[in-house]
Amino acid sequence: LDNGLALKPTMGWLHWERFTCNTDCDTDPRNCISEQLYMQMADVMVKEGWKEAGYEYVCIDDCWPSHKRDAKGRLQADPNRFPGGIKKLADYIHSKGLKLGIYADVGKNTCAGYPGSLGYYETDAQTFADWDVDLLKFDGCFMERTLIAEGYMNMSKALNKTGRSILYSCEWPLYEWAIKQPNYTAIREYCNHWRNFNDIFDSWSSLKTILEWTASNQKIIVPAAGPGGWNDPDMLVIGNFGLSHDQQQSQMALWAIMAAPLLMSNDLRDICPRSKELLQNRMIIAINQDPLGQQGYHTARLMDFDVWERPLFGNRLAIAIMNRQELGGPRRFPISAVPGWKICVPQCNVTQILPQYKELGVQSHQKELVLSVNPTGTTLLTVTPLSSNLRKLHW
Numbered sequence: 563l564d565n566g567l568a569l570k571p572t573m574g575w576l577h578w579e580r581f582t583c584n585t586d587c588d589t590d591p592r593n594c595i596s597e598q599l600y601m602q603m604a605d606v607m608v609k610e611g612w613k614e615a616g617y618e619y620v621c622i623d624d625c626w627p628s629h630k631r632d633a634k635g636r637l638q639a640d641p642n643r644f645p646g647g648i649k650k651l652a653d654y655i656h657s658k659g660l661k662l663g664i665y666a667d668v669g670k671n672t673c674a675g676y677p678g679s680l681g682y683y684e685t686d687a688q689t690f691a692d693w694d695v696d697l698l699k700f701d702g703c704f705m706e707r708t709l710i711a712e713g714y715m716n717m718s719k720a721l722n723k724t725g726r727s728i729l730y731s732c733e734w735p736l737y738e739w740a741i742k743q744p745n746y747t748a749i750r751e752y753c754n755h756w757r758n759f760n761d762i763f764d765s766w767s768s769l770k771t772i773l774e775w776t777a778s779n780q781k782i783i784v785p786a787a788g789p790g791g792w793n794d795p796d797m798l799v800i801g802n803f804g805l806s807h808d809q810q811q812s813q814m815a816l817w818a819i820m821a822a823p824l825l826m827s828n829d830l831r832d833i834c835p836r837s838k839e840l841l842q843n844r845m846i847i848a849i850n851q852d853p854l855g856q857q858g859y860h861t862a863r864l865m866d867f868d869v870w871e872r873p874l875f876g877n878r879l880a881i882a883i884m885n886r887q888e889l890g891g892p893r894r895f896p897i898s899a900v901p902g903w904k905i906c907v908p909q910c911n912v913t914q915i916l917p918q919y920k921e922l923g924v925q926s927h928q929k930e931l932v933l934s935v936n937p938t939g940t941t942l943l944t945v946t947p948l949s950s951n952l953r954k955l956h957w
């Protein structure tokens with residue numbers, strides 16, 4: 563969407579995967595969906611270097627509203643859980659130099675059964691603008707499948723009509739795939755990023771299904787990605803419970819290769835140091851935010867390894883090698899088996915970023931550089947050709 567926003571993939575925090583629809587503030591005040599959750603996350607994001615690393619949007623997901631619209635037909639926050647209201651929360655978030663995201667639904671109800679926006683697109687867009695909201699995540703539940711596209715387009719126009727810059731995060735293709743192959747030219751025209759596939763869960767198997775779907779459909783979705791519009795493989799679940807450290811490194815590496823929005827869903831008030839270090843790794847964030855804005859591809863599967871590559875600004879290349887085996891120990895992979903390695907003629911400078919930082923120095927096409935990759939882990943490299951006669955990469 564050409565609204566001047568999301569020129570690089572959106573970075574921030576989104577409540578859903580970690581906090582879901584927990585509305586029980588009587589027994590669980592620390593984790594329920596309430597204004598204090600976002601205020602506390604904002605405080606931590608400033609205090610603990612998250613904002614500095616680039617994480618900017620603090621996003622509310624489902625379950626924030628009252629079940630009733632107000633007398634003027636406007637959405638309103640649950641008065642017990644958001645006593646100050648959304649505008650005041652936005653002011654607080656802005657006072658921290660951060661931005662506020664909110665959530666609504668194209669259909670009759672949200673997925674969790676709160677009021678949907680069908681029939682109220684202009685009212686809701688104007689309400690969000692009046693509250694100084696900076697991002698809208700627009701879900702696709704309870705909507706006639708054949709009317710999904712029209713609904714997403716109408717909300718895009720409604721947001722534009724408010725005159726406020728509001729980043730528009732869509733789930734349009736996810737719901738449309740059920741009936742037809744979505745038209746990604748249209749989606750890119752109306753949305754700043756878009757969910758294509760099922761919700762992420764806190765598990766390695768969930769991550770694998772998302773990567774599998776992305777690789778299988780890359781010819782359709784990857785060309786649509788670029789500054790202002792991105793494919794959204796869903797939230798980062800790094801720092802929660804279900805992924806080993808190697809698997810957390812795999813998600814961070816692949817989200818960088820896929821030019822995915824980096825929307826963390828975890829508890830920043832209580833996160834282990836290794837996960838925090840991984841999420842704030844400047845070299846991986848730089849790959850995700852690369853100015854060329856080209857999403858990477860799955861380029862090879864061999865010996866039970868997956869290879870993903872992303873062209874970077876300045877003729878550099880990011881390479882991720884994932885060991886799919888869930889048995890045994892680290893396995894060795896010859897970099898010469900990476901399709902993009904052919905740019906290293908006659909030589910390249912190689913930097914390993916994961917599993918730990920290591921300058922591998924000048925490598926030549928001949929000299930056999932072999933990498934070690936942990937089971938379900940990923941080795942992430944950047945490669946800089948040292949010659950001027952660069953051959954274009956062809957996929």
Ligand SMILES: OC[C@@H]1[C@H](O)[C@H](O)[C@@H](O)CN1C(=S)Nc1ccc(F)cc1
Nearest residue numbers: 578623624672673674701703733760761
């Ligand atoms: O209710 C909101 C929640 C989150 O916003 C996700 O990111 C959205 O993709 C939708 N969503 C959920 S749980 N959607 C949903 C997921 C599975 C299901 F059987 C019915 C609804």
